[in-house]
Amino acid sequence: MKAKVYVTLKKSVLDPQGKAVQHALSTLGYGDVQSVRMGKYIEVELNDKDRAKAESNLRAMCEKLLANTVIEEYRIEF
Numbered sequence: 209m210k211a212k213v214y215v216t217l218k219k220s221v222l223d224p225q226g227k228a229v230q231h232a233l234s235t236l237g238y239g240d241v242q243s244v245r246m247g248k249y250i251e252v253e254l255n256d257k258d259r260a261k262a263e264s265n266l267r268a269m270c271e272k273l274l275a276n277t278v279i280e281e282y283r284i285e286f
């Protein structure tokens with residue numbers, strides 16, 4: 209079973225990397241870009257066939273390693 213994890217900064221956290229990309233896009237002539245937020249995309253291949261158990265394990269992985277839950281939030285898709 210393949211899972212996709214999207215990790216992004218919480219809305220209340222400043223995103224200097226996103227600001228830098230927004231500025232770079234502006235200098236390339238894309239001035240209509242209002243804002244950019246950067247994040248991480250992670251694919252995890254799981255051997256588990258039980259979706260509920262896999263999701264529970266994946267949430268534990270996110271809480272312990274894949275995301276810094278103090279400043280980041282995550283979303284899981286199967």
